[in-house]
Amino acid sequence: MTNNVASENRNVAIVGPYLSGKTALLESLLFATGTITRKGTAKEGNRIGDSVAEARDRNMSVEINAAYTQYGGINFTFLDCPGSVEFAQETYNALMGAGLAIVVCEPEPLRILTLSPLFKFLDDWEIPHIVFINKMDRAFSDEEGCNLNFLELLNALKTVSSRPIVPQEYPIAKGSELIGFIDLVTEQAYNYHPGAASDPVPMPEELKDLEHAARQEMLEQLSNFDDHLLEELLEEIEPPTEEIVKDLKMELGADLIVPVFFGAAELEYGVRSLLDALVREAPEPSLTAERRGLKGTSDIPIAQVLKTFYTPQGGKLSLVRVWQGELTEGIVLNGIRAAGMYRLLGQQTQGVQVAKTGEIVALARMEGIKTGDTLTAQPDRLKAPLPKAQVLPPVLAFAIAPENRKDEVKLSAALTKMIEEDPSLTWEQNTDTHQVILWGQGEIHLKVTLDRLRRKYNLPIVTSPPQIPYKETIRSNTNSHGRYKHQSGGHGQFGDVYLDITPLPRGEGFNFSETIVGGAVPKQYIPGVEMGVREYLQQGPLGFPVVDVSVTLTNGSYHSVDSSEQAFKQAARLAMQTGMAKCNPTLLEPIVTVEVCAPNDFTSQLFQLITTRRGQILGYEPVADWKGWDQVSAYLPQAEMQDLIVELRSLTMGVGYFNWKFDHLQEVPEQLAQRVLATVADDSNGGGNSKSKN
Numbered sequence: 001m002t003n004n005v006a007s008e009n010r011n012v013a014i015v016g017p018y019l020s021g022k023t024a025l026l027e028s029l030l031f032a033t034g035t036i037t038r039k040g041t042a043k044e045g046n047r048i049g050d051s052v053a054e055a056r057d058r059n060m061s062v063e064i065n066a067a068y069t070q071y072g073g074i075n076f077t078f079l080d081c082p083g084s085v086e087f088a089q090e091t092y093n094a095l096m097g098a099g100l101a102i103v104v105c106e107p108e109p110l111r112i113l114t115l116s117p118l119f120k121f122l123d124d125w126e127i128p129h130i131v132f133i134n135k136m137d138r139a140f141s142d143e144e145g146c147n148l149n150f151l152e153l154l155n156a157l158k159t160v161s162s163r164p165i166v167p168q169e170y171p172i173a174k175g176s177e178l179i180g181f182i183d184l185v186t187e188q189a190y191n192y193h194p195g196a197a198s199d200p201v202p203m204p205e206e207l208k209d210l211e212h213a214a215r216q217e218m219l220e221q222l223s224n225f226d227d228h229l230l231e232e233l234l235e236e237i238e239p240p241t242e243e244i245v246k247d248l249k250m251e252l253g254a255d256l257i258v259p260v261f262f263g264a265a266e267l268e269y270g271v272r273s274l275l276d277a278l279v280r281e282a283p284e285p286s287l288t289a290e291r292r293g294l295k296g297t298s299d300i301p302i303a304q305v306l307k308t309f310y311t312p313q314g315g316k317l318s319l320v321r322v323w324q325g326e327l328t329e330g331i332v333l334n335g336i337r338a339a340g341m342y343r344l345l346g347q348q349t350q351g352v353q354v355a356k357t358g359e360i361v362a363l364a365r366m367e368g369i370k371t372g373d374t375l376t377a378q379p380d381r382l383k384a385p386l387p388k389a390q391v392l393p394p395v396l397a398f399a400i401a402p403e404n405r406k407d408e409v410k411l412s413a414a415l416t417k418m419i420e421e422d423p424s425l426t427w428e429q430n431t432d433t434h435q436v437i438l439w440g441q442g443e444i445h446l447k448v449t450l451d452r453l454r455r456k457y458n459l460p461i462v463t464s465p466p467q468i469p470y471k472e473t474i475r476s477n478t479n480s481h482g483r484y485k486h487q488s489g490g491h492g493q494f495g496d497v498y499l500d501i502t503p504l505p506r507g508e509g510f511n512f513s514e515t516i517v518g519g520a521v522p523k524q525y526i527p528g529v530e531m532g533v534r535e536y537l538q539q540g541p542l543g544f545p546v547v548d549v550s551v552t553l554t555n556g557s558y559h560s561v562d563s564s565e566q567a568f569k570q571a572a573r574l575a576m577q578t579g580m581a582k583c584n585p586t587l588l589e590p591i592v593t594v595e596v597c598a599p600n601d602f603t604s605q606l607f608q609l610i611t612t613r614r615g616q617i618l619g620y621e622p623v624a625d626w627k628g629w630d631q632v633s634a635y636l637p638q639a640e641m642q643d644l645i646v647e648l649r650s651l652t653m654g655v656g657y658f659n660w661k662f663d664h665l666q667e668v669p670e671q672l673a674q675r676v677l678a679t680v681a682d683d684s685n686g687g688g689n690s691k692s693k694n
């Protein structure tokens with residue numbers, strides 16, 4: 001790793017859809033800056049950004065990788081973020097500290113829609129961003145396709161960006177092959193060379209008109225925010241290069257425009273020109289700090305945790321962005337002393353004494369500190385913590401258990417650490433089904449979590465589908481008698497009760513009362529009756545917890561020697577057992593409200609998705625502040641929610657998502673109830689248990 005000799009710092013998050021080539025771009029950037037002397041490949045999984053075993057196994061990034069390098073007198077920290085929507089939380093957490101984002105996408109106009117959620121996040125937080133269209137080596141299928149495809153791509157980008165799209169380069173192709181580019185700022189043409197810098201060449205005659213039109217469009221976009229440039233354009237005065245660069249830098253820094261670059265990361269096409277643009281145009285760290293409400297006038301050290309790692313040896317590293325002031329070795333932040341401070345290059349660490357504003361470094365052993373936390377040397381002088389990325393709602397669950405039952409305590413300790421690393425993961429012990437439920441963002445997300453439990457914490461896990469927390473209730477009332485009489489040796493046991501059992505309206509829960517007259521059941525035994533009723537209701541005639549029932553103790557009798565609270569409890573249980581079976585028991589299922597969001601081209605498919613899952617549409621409306629997106633609200637049985645996200649993503653090119661929360665219980669339709677009860681009976685007889693090992 002290079003030493004810090006440059007005086008300015010920039011940090012750049014590399015983001016974009018799944019497999020668009022972010023890790024490949026990082027590898028080429030590091031090669032071009034001389035930080036690495038040999039490039040790894042995606043196939044061999046030996047690139048700087050492939051360092052995690054779970055990522056290598058799946059040929060995809062599953063967490064942020066930080067890489068420090070220098071170029072053109074600037075210290076850069078790049079954050080290579082995962083592209084899969086299942087790891088979006090990592091990306092959003094990283095973006096909260098980024099001064100600039102490079103959005104890497106593929107040259108496929110039809111897939112540009114997959115950028116939409118990312119652009120929304122960048123726009124909402126006003127994070128300056130540029131686009132790098134990667135894999136341009138395979139963008140053009142024929143000679144004609146070259147210009148057409150590039151312009152089509154730009155048009156597609158315009159549909160997902162609320163900021164103007166401003167190309168800074170124009171492609172040069174020979175047949176179907178991309179051979180170079182024209183820099184629209186300087187109007188200089190270049191030929192690409194795989195693995196090396198591009199050569200300046202004369203501008204191809206046949207591209208002059210197209211280049212001129214593209215440049216004119218770029219200048220017009222810039223002039224929307226610069227009156228001086230507008231005057232020059234109106235008077236047909238050629239603006240000086242410095243003025244164009246100044247505008248590009250200012251307008252990018254203010255998040256007014258989205259400049260567009262392109263290339264082929266694996267061949268290093270366009271990588272050096274991208275680096276040069278970053279040196280020229282990437283905003284100073286103070287600009288993003290100001291946007292977060294930090295004025296830059298104070299030098300109290302303030303940093304924010306973008307990621308928490310637990311190393312395989314159990315050590316904790318908090319990746320922080322320095323927002324203000326500087327961090328020095330051994331600094332105490334939020335009352336905790338950093339046990340070490342490091343720059344990262346994938347898995348490699350390099351100790352540093354000082355980290356300045358804008359740098360991203362890892363702090364060791366910041367116990368009790370979580371991802372998103374704001375750290376400061378003077379907590380009493382911090383006006384407000386920095387905003388955190390919102391935590392994504394859980395959408396898919398596995399029921400999990402350690403292969404070895406004695407590891408249950410170890411499992412909860414490991415899960416606590418993993419949730420510190422990744423807030424989009426949650427777990428709960430369901431009080432009805434007694435299962436441990438692990439919630440996450442999708443199947444791969446959950447499987448990666450299970451891999452980590454096995455690898456890092458030596459905790460092999462068995463999984464099964466989560467059980468639905470069904471309940472039951474009754475549809476009619478009865479009066480039931482229960483008598484408990486038991487004689488064993490000394491004095492006996494005697495309790496005798498009459499109970500009125502009545503259904504309650506949905507959502508009322510449970511109610512116990514008594515109308516005893518003349519001490520038929522003495523006062524001191526009544527709590528025993530209630531206890532017996534409550535215990536019985538934990539598992540009703542259908543085998544599920546009973547709700548929405550009222551029980552009234554109306555009469556009974558006692559024995560002056562043999563009666564006890566315990567005997568009345570047993571009598572109440574007996575009365576419930578015989579009475580409840582006569583009350584038309586019925587199965588209830590949890591119904592959740594879901595708010596499903598997707599581009600409005602898919603709205604009618606969303607309706608279908610919900611109704612085929614026994615859902616009830618409550619309405620739909622455009623999503624506020626998100627042009628072209630709809631939100632459909634519905635009631636959905638929780639039993640139908642289990643793989644909703646899988647189908648929703650496959651319907652909507654991966655961009656659809658939903659929020660949900662429990663709403664109410666509802667009777668299960670008769671035929672379905674029979675099937676549920678048959679499955680439960682089968683399970684309790686040892687059949688139908690679909691457990692799998694991980």
Ligand SMILES: Nc1nc2c(ncn2[C@@H]2O[C@H](COP(=O)(O)OP(=O)(O)OP(=O)(O)O)[C@@H](O)[C@H]2O)c(=O)[nH]1
Nearest residue numbers: 018019020021022023024060061083135264265266
């Ligand atoms: N043709 C071509 N393929 C590329 C280029 N860059 C990357 N690829 C391929 O695209 C695939 C994905 O590349 P990665 O760099 O792993 O993509 P990524 O965006 O980091 O992936 P995630 O982080 O998992 O979303 C790999 O098979 C690469 O070899 C390129 O410039 N041209």
